[in-house]
Amino acid sequence: MKIAVLGAGHVGPVIARLALAAGYExxxxxxxxxxxxxxxxxxxxxxxxxxxxxxxxxxxxxxxLAIPWHRFSSLEPxxxxxxxxxxxxxxxxxxxxxxxxxxxxxxxxVGAAVVKTLNHVAYQDMEPAAGRAVGLxxxxxxxxxxxxxxxxxxxxxxxPVGSLAAGRLLEPGSPLFGVAARRQExxxxxxxxx
Amino acid sequence: MSTTTFGLxxxxxxxxxxxxxxxxxxxxIRNLVEQGVLADQVGLDFFGIGEHHTPDMPLSAAxxxxxxxxxxxxxxxxxxxxxxxxxxxxxxxxxxxxxxxALSDGRAEVILGRGSSVDSFPLFGFDLADYEDLFEEKTHLxxxxxxxxxxxxxxxxxxxxxxxxxxxxxxxxxxxxxVGGSPQSVVRAASYGFSLMLAIIGGHPARxxxxxxxxxHALEKFGRDPLPIGIHSPGHVAETDEQAxxxxxxxxxxxxxRLGKTRxxxxxxxxxxxxxxxxxxxxxxxxxxxxxxxxxxxxxKLDASRFDLKYGIGGLSHESLLRTIELYGTKVVPLxxxxxx
Numbered sequence: 001m002k003i004a005v006l007g008a009g010h011v012g013p014v015i016a017r018l019a020l021a022a023g024y025e026x027x028x029x030x031x032x033x034x035x036x037x038x039x040x041x042x043x044x045x046x047x048x049x050x051x052x053x054x055x056x057x058x059x060x061x062x063x064x065l066a067i068p069w070h071r072f073s074s075l076e077p078x079x080x081x082x083x084x085x086x087x088x089x090x091x092x093x094x095x096x097x098x099x100x101x102x103x104x105x106x107x108x109x110v111g112a113a114v115v116k117t118l119n120h121v122a123y124q125d126m127e128p129a130a131g132r133a134v135g136l137x138x139x140x141x142x143x144x145x146x147x148x149x150x151x152x153x154x155x156x157x158x159x160p161v162g163s164l165a166a167g168r169l170l171e172p173g174s175p176l177f178g179v180a181a182r183r184q185e186x187x188x189x190x191x192x193x194x
Numbered sequence: 195m196s197t198t199t200f201g202l203x204x205x206x207x208x209x210x211x212x213x214x215x216x217x218x219x220x221x222x223i224r225n226l227v228e229q230g231v232l233a234d235q236v237g238l239d240f241f242g243i244g245e246h247h248t249p250d251m252p253l254s255a256a257x258x259x260x261x262x263x264x265x266x267x268x269x270x271x272x273x274x275x276x277x278x279x280x281x282x283x284x285x286x287x288x289x290x291x292x293x294x295x296a297l298s299d300g301r302a303e304v305i306l307g308r309g310s311s312v313d314s315f316p317l318f319g320f321d322l323a324d325y326e327d328l329f330e331e332k333t334h335l336x337x338x339x340x341x342x343x344x345x346x347x348x349x350x351x352x353x354x355x356x357x358x359x360x361x362x363x364x365x366x367x368x369x370x371x372x373v374g375g376s377p378q379s380v381v382r383a384a385s386y387g388f389s390l391m392l393a394i395i396g397g398h399p400a401r402x403x404x405x406x407x408x409x410x411h412a413l414e415k416f417g418r419d420p421l422p423i424g425i426h427s428p429g430h431v432a433e434t435d436e437q438a439x440x441x442x443x444x445x446x447x448x449x450x451x452r453l454g455k456t457r458x459x460x461x462x463x464x465x466x467x468x469x470x471x472x473x474x475x476x477x478x479x480x481x482x483x484x485x486x487x488x489x490x491x492x493x494x495k496l497d498a499s500r501f502d503l504k505y506g507i508g509g510l511s512h513e514s515l516l517r518t519i520e521l522y523g524t525k526v527v528p529l530x531x532x533x534x535x
Contacts, residue, residue, distance in 0.1 A: 010375040030378075039415070040377040043408035070323040092322065123375060124397035125460065180460050 001150070004029065004056035005048070006075070007066030008037040011088060011123045015064055016045035018129060018154040027056040031071065054079055062150060064118075065089055069101060072108075081111030084143045086150075088118040090172055100168045102137065113143030116167035117151065117158070120177045129155030133183040135176060135190075136160055137167030159186045162194070169193055198493075198534060199500045200527045201240025202233050202519060203275035203426055206253030207449075207508035209515065217512070219252040223259060225512045230263035232516055234270035236523025242275030242305060242502060247313040250449075250508050257290040264298035272298055275426065275502065276307030276372040276391075279336065280328040281314040283352060285360055288339040295364040302364075305391050306333060307372035308379070311453075327351065330382070333371070337386040340366055370424065373405065380405050384412035384421075391424040392496065394476045395504075399427070399492045406496045424500030425492060428507070429478030431485050431521040432514075438480045439471055445509040446477075478503055482521050486529035493534065501530070 001024060005016045008030040019026045026048040030037040034050040041050045057063050057079045064086045065072070072089060087102040102116035115138035118126070125132070134156045138144045144160060151158040161169050169190060170176055176189060206226055208216050217225070226243070233241045241263060243256035253259065260272040272294065277287055287304070295302035308329045309315075315322050331349040338347055339360055348354040370391040371383035383390045390409045392402050406423050413421060432438035451461045460466065470477040478485045489501050503522055506515045 008377060013377060039381060039408060039412055043404050043411065044377055068325070070325075122396075122460065124401070127401065178454050178460050180463075180466070 001025075001062055001146075002027070002060045003150075004051075004060035004063045005066055006053055006056065006063060008040050008044075008050075009066070009068070011118075011126075012064075012066040013040065013044035014123050014126050015066055015088070015118070015154075016041075016048045018127060019150075020045060020047045022154045024153075027051045027060065029053040029056040031067075031074070057083065062086065062146065063112075065105070068092065072101075072105065077109050080109040083112050084140075084146050085109060085112045085114045086118065086147060087114055087116045087167075090119050100165060100171065102164050102167045106139070106164055113140035114138060114164060115140075115143050115147040116164060116170060117147060120170040120174070120179075122178055125180065131155065131157050133157045133159050133181060133186055135167075135170045135186050137162055137164055137170065139164045157183055159183050161186065161190045166190070166193075197499065198531065199239035199422075200522075200530070201238055201242060201271070201500065201502040202229075202522065203242040203244060203502045203504040204229065204253075204506050205244040205246050205251045205504070206256075206259075207251050207506055207510075208249075209506070209512045210509050211511065216509075219249075222252065225515075226253070226259055227262045227266070228512075229506075229515055229519055230259075230270070230272070231266050232519050233523065234263075234267035236520055238270055238519075238523050238527065240271045240273065240303065240500075240502060242273045242303075244275040244504075245278050245314070246311060247317055248311075257294055260294055260302075261297055264294060264301065267298075269301075271301045271303050271368075273303030273368075274305050275504070276305045276309070278309035278314045279306045279332045280308050280325065281318045281320045282332075284332045284335040284339060285352075285355075288336060288360060289362070291367060292362050292364045295367045296362055300365050300367070302367040303370070304367065305370040305372045306336065306388070307374075307393075308376070310374050310393075324351070326378075329379075333382060333386060336369070337388070340369060342366070372426065377405070377408060380409050381412050384409055384418065385416050387413075387416075387418050387421065389422045389424065389500075391426055391500075391502070392498070393426045394492075395428055396470065396476050398474045399425070399476055400474075400495050402496055406498070410497070422500050423496060423498045424502060425496060425498045426502045426504055427476055427478050427492075428504040429485060430505065430507070430510070431478075431480070431482060431503075431518045431526060433481065433521075435480040435484050438484075439467075441510065441514060442477075442479050442507065443467060445507045449508045482525035482529060485522075486526045486533065489526070490530045490533035493530070 106114040117136035370389040373379040430442040
C-alpha cells in the first residue's frame with residue numbers, strides 16, 4: 001500500500017518516518033512546490049518522495065492529512081474520491097464547542113472514506129510508537145480495517161471508538177486528548193459516553 | 195565551531211513566598227531583575243526572558259526588564275526567549291532591541307519565535323489562521339532591518355516602507371530563531387542567516403539531531419558560514435537529585451497539567467516525570483553533576499554550542515530560583531565546560 005502524507009510540518013515527517021520504517025512506500029507533500037520540502041524530506045524522512053499534493057494523492061491508497069486545520073479548505077476536494085483518508089488535524093486553538101473536524105472533512109471530501117485518528121497524540125509522543133493505544137473513528141468498515149492495519153504496522157495499538165461522529169471523543173477538551181491512555185481506558189471512556 | 199556559551203531563560207512565572215502565597219506581578223518583575231543580576235555575577239553568558247501575556251506569566255514587556263538588568267550588569271548578554279514576532283511589529287522589535295543594544299553596550303540578542311503560547315494573537319488583534327504567513331513575512335522584514343540603512347519593504351501584514359530610516363542605528367546583534375518542531379522554521383533560520391535555538395521541552399532530546407543536520411546542510415546550501423545551534427530546555431538545580439526532583443514536581447504537574455489541556459501534551463504522571471528527568475527526557479532537573487552530564491551529552495549529540503536552561507516554573511519561590519541560578523553558574527556550567535573540553 002502506498003501512503004501519501006500531506007503536511008511537512010511538526011507531524012507529517014514523524015508519520016512518514018514511522019511508515020517508512022514499517023516498509024511502506026511514502027510520498028510527502030507540503031503546500032506548494034515539492035522543491036520547497038526536498039531538504040526537509042531528505043533529512044527528516046529519508047526515503048520518502050516529495051511531490052505536489054495532487055501527485056502524491058493520485059498515487060496513494062491511503063492519505064494522511066497532517067496540515068493545520070485552517071489550511072484544509074485550500075485542498076482540492078475532488079482528488080480524494082475513492083481514497084482512505086486519515087484526518088489527524090485539530091481545531092487550533094480549540095473551538096469553544098468542538099465540532100468534529102472529521103465530519104467536516106468527510107462532508108467536503110465527497111467520495112473519500114475518512115477515518116479520524118492520531119490527532120489526539122502529540123507529535124513528540126508518536127515516536128517510537130511503542131504500542132501506544134490510539135483511538136480511531138470512521139463510518140466505513142473497510143476504511144477502518146485498512147487504517148487498523150496501517151496503525152498496527154507502524155507500531156500503535158488501534159482502538160476503534162465508533163462512527164465518525166464519535167471521533168469527537170478524541171478531540172481537544174476530551175479526557176483522551178493528549179493523554180497516554182491505555183486501551184482499556186479508551187474503551188471504558190467510550191462505553192461511558194455511549 | 196563557535197565558542198560555547200551558557201545562559202538562563204525565564205518565562206517570568208509568578209513566584210510564591212514561604213507560606214505559598216503568590217507574589218504580586220510587580221514584585222515578581224522586580225525579583226526578576228535580581229535574578230538577572232545574579233546570573234551576571236555567577237558568570238553566565240546570557241539571560242533571556244520569554245514574552246507571555248497571562249496572569250501566571252505577566253512578562254509581557256521583556257525588553258523593559260532587560261534594560262533594567264543591563265543598567266546593573268556589565269558582561270552578560272540579554273535577550274528575549276522568545277519574542278513572539280508574529281503578533282508584534284518587526285520595526286518596533288528592532289527599535290526596542292537596538293535601544294537595549296545601545297544601553298548595554300552591545301549585549302542584546304533576539305530570539306524570534308512563532309509563539310507556542312498564542313495569547314498574544316487575540317490580544318493584539320491577529321488571526322491564528324495567518325500564523326505561518328505572519329511569521330514568514332515579519333521574519334523577512336526583521337532580516338532586512340538588521341542590515342541597517344534605509345529600508346524599502348512591502349508585504350501583506352504591515353504598512354509598506356519606502357526609503358525609511360529605522361533608528362537607533364547600533365552594531366548588529368545576534369538573532370536566533372526559536373524552533374519547537376517545525377522543520378520549515380529550521381530552513382527559514384538558515385536562509386536568513388539566523389542562529390538556531392531548539393526548544394526541547396518534552397521527549398528525547400536526541401530526536402532533534404536531524405534538525406541540527408538539516409540546519410547545517412541548509413546553511414551550506416544557502417552559501418552561509420556555520421552558525422551556532424542552541425538548546426533551550428526546562429530544568430531546576432538543587433544540591434541533590436532528590437531535592438531538585440521533589441521541589442520541581444508539584445509545580446511542573448500543576449503548570450503542565452493546565453497547559454496540556456489546550457496544547458495537546460499529556461498531563462504528567464509520576465512515571466512520565468521520572469522518564470523526563472532521566473537520561474532520555476527533556477527535563478534538566480537534578481544535582482549539578484546530573485544536570486551537567488545530561489547537558490554535555492545533549493550538546494554533543496545535537497552539535498550545540500549554546501545551552502539555555504529555562505529555570506523557574508510557576509509556584510517556586512524567588513529564593514529557590516536564586517539557588518538554582520547560583521548552582522547553575524558556579525557548579526553546572528564549569529562541569530559542562532570540562533566535559534566538553
